[in-house]
Amino acid sequence: MVKQxxxxxxxxxxxxxxxxxxxxxxxxxxxxxxxxxxRRISQPLSAMLFADAVGTNDIFGFKSFDxxxxxxxxxxxxxxxxxxxxxxEIMKGVVWDYxxxxxxxxxxxxxxxxxxxxxxxxxxxxKSGAVVDVADPKETDLSVLGKTASLKYRVTYGRDRIxxxxxRFYLEMIKRGREYHDLLNDNLEENVGNYRKYxxxxxxxxFDEFGAFVSGLKYNESEAIQQILGQITMLGRQLGYFVxxxxxxxxxDTIGSASRDQxxxxxxxxxxxxxxxxxxxxxxxxxxxFKELSKNLKGWGYLAMTPGQxxxxxxxxxxxxxxxxxxxxxxxxQYPAVPVEPMGEIKEFLASKSAKYVELNF
Numbered sequence: 001m002v003k004q005x006x007x008x009x010x011x012x013x014x015x016x017x018x019x020x021x022x023x024x025x026x027x028x029x030x031x032x033x034x035x036x037x038x039r040r041i042s043q044p045l046s047a048m049l050f051a052d053a054v055g056t057n058d059i060f061g062f063k064s065f066d067x068x069x070x071x072x073x074x075x076x077x078x079x080x081x082x083x084x085x086x087x088x089e090i091m092k093g094v095v096w097d098y099x100x101x102x103x104x105x106x107x108x109x110x111x112x113x114x115x116x117x118x119x120x121x122x123x124x125x126x127k128s129g130a131v132v133d134v135a136d137p138k139e140t141d142l143s144v145l146g147k148t149a150s151l152k153y154r155v156t157y158g159r160d161r162i163x164x165x166x167x168r169f170y171l172e173m174i175k176r177g178r179e180y181h182d183l184l185n186d187n188l189e190e191n192v193g194n195y196r197k198y199x200x201x202x203x204x205x206x207f208d209e210f211g212a213f214v215s216g217l218k219y220n221e222s223e224a225i226q227q228i229l230g231q232i233t234m235l236g237r238q239l240g241y242f243v244x245x246x247x248x249x250x251x252x253d254t255i256g257s258a259s260r261d262q263x264x265x266x267x268x269x270x271x272x273x274x275x276x277x278x279x280x281x282x283x284x285x286x287x288x289x290f291k292e293l294s295k296n297l298k299g300w301g302y303l304a305m306t307p308g309q310x311x312x313x314x315x316x317x318x319x320x321x322x323x324x325x326x327x328x329x330x331x332x333x334q335y336p337a338v339p340v341e342p343m344g345e346i347k348e349f350l351a352s353k354s355a356k357y358v359e360l361n362f
Contacts (some may be wrong), residue, residue, distance in 0.1 A: 009036075012062075019092075020051070020068035027063055036063050054311040068312070075299075075314040078120055078322070086202070088124035090303070091313050096124075096265055098202070099194070101305040102237040104244035105255075105263035107280055112270025113299035113315055114246060115141040118208060119324060120316040121244060126150050126331060130202040130242075131338045133169055135162045137213040142206075144325050149332020153340050162213065163221070164343070167360050169205045170228045171346045173241040176200065178353045180239055195240035201338075202240045205232075211247035211254045224360045226256030231358070233262035250279050269301035269315070277302075281310040 009032045012024040023045065025036040035041060042053035042065050051067035058064075068074065074092040082089040086099045098104070104121075108114035122145075125132050132154060136142035139157040146155030156165040176195070183198050195202070207213075214222050229243065236242055245255070245263070252260050268280045281304055299315035350357065 016066075019070045019073045020054070020066065022067070023065045024059070024062040025065070027058075027061055041065075042067075052312040053309065055309060071312045071314055076316045078123060078316050078318055081120065081124055081316055083124050083127045085129050085196075088121070088128065090120075090316070094303070094311075094313060096305065098128075098242055098265070099237070101264040102242050103233045103263045104242070104265040104267070105250060105280070106244065106246040106267045106269070107248065107250050107272070107276065108246075108267075108269030108301065109248055109272075111298075112301070114269050115208075116299060116318045117267065117269060117315040118142065118206065118244075118246060119318060119322075119327075122151075122206060122328070123331070125204050125206070125244075126328075126335045128202070129335070130204050133165060133203075133205045135165060135205070135207045135213070137162060137209045137216075141324065142208055145328050148325060148329040148337075150328045150335050150337055152332070152337040154337055159213075159216065163225075163360070166205060166207070166225070167228070168341075168343050168346065169203070169241070170232060171343065171350065171357060172203065172341065173232060173236055173239055174355055174357045175346050175349055176239045176241065177235065178350070178355050194238055200240055202242065204242050204244060206244045206246070208246045209248075210245045211249065211251070214254050221360075224358060226259070227358050228360070230256055230258030230262075233259045249276055264306045265303070266306070266310075267301060267303045267313075269299065272301075280304075283307070284310040 009026050009030060011026070014022045014024070016022060025032075025041075027033055027036065042056070045051075045065065046053050046067070049067065049069070051069040052071060053065055054068050055066045056064065057066070071091070074094075076089065076091055082095075087095050087097045089095050106114065106117065108117075118141075122132065122134070132151060134142050134145060134151060134155040136155065136157045137159075142155060143157045145151045146153060156162050180195065180198070214225060217225065232241055232243055247254065250260075266280050268277065272280070281302065284304065299317070301313065301315070302310045303313050304310040
């Protein structure tokens with residue numbers, strides 16, 4: 001009997017502490033190399049090791065795959081979030097830079113923890129110095145915040161008021177575009193920069209239950225809203241205008257094909273069907289081992305900052321004694337709401353500049 005000698009590749013594992021590890025696969029020209037280069041190899045490794053792949057790196061002689069085995073250990077409290085003028089720490093080691101990864105798309109069924117995640121997101125945006133507008137079509141968790149010092153007069157509910165608020169946000173972006181154009185012409189010898197170079201603030205529109213709202217509009221209104229959203233997602237980054245759209249199930253019919261690919265920060269909360277995951281993370285369905293944890297586990301889900309790979313995460317913990325109105329009212333002592341600019345003044349300015357924009361009549 002002839003013994004067969006099988007030569008296996010040398011694989012290295014590095015322990016990254018209590019929360020994860022890295023696996024290094026050799027890129028040495030041997031027969032395993034093509035398989036090791038394929039990112040899909042992380043899927044069986046995730047299933048076998050019950051860990052989540054969070055990234056890959058090309059190192060001289062190796063392809064490394066990073067995994068976290070205890071994402072719950074990386075969860076932050078609301079008070080522990082580190083926030084700068086354009087970044088928000090979502091979880092330990094996970095920082096959303098909304099200038100680098102603009103426009104947020106958030107999905108999650110009822111009971112997934114979506115509302116609590118929006119509270120933590122609003123907390124981060126306000127502390128970053130952004131001007132924030134909020135729409136709450138269902139008049140539930142967010143609607144009361146319009147009377148707080150940090151969001152006074154900037155939270156709307158009811159069909160007509162939401163339409164006007166979102167439209168004003170869009171017109172403000174067009175106005176800033178004209179102002180930005182004038183600033184560039186006045187500073188021709190300086191390097192080109194974004195809105196921050198000229199002392200302008202970031203401006204966010206957080207739109208909860210966007211899908212339910214659009215489904216209740218007339219056809220021409222729905223078309224106009226999608227067109228406006230498309231312009232904001234494509235033009236807003238340079239001007240400092242951003243949206244965070246939250247809904248139960250994102251579809252191209254609701255968001256609009258022009259906008260769907262512009263959302264570079266994506267969060268899916270709770271247990272989602274494969275069809276929902278494919279809409280949120282179309283490039284990762286065949287490469288990521290999406291786990292199915294208990295539906296009773298609030299604030300758990302997946303996020304991706306495109307073109308990065310989707311990874312599991314836990315939203316910041318909201319304290320049990322958390323009272324939204326009290327919290328955001330006290331937050332306004334340090335971060336007071338910016339007064340709302342009248343729509344008539346915005347339109348007057350745009351007319352003086354012969355600016356073109358989508359017409360939406362109420």
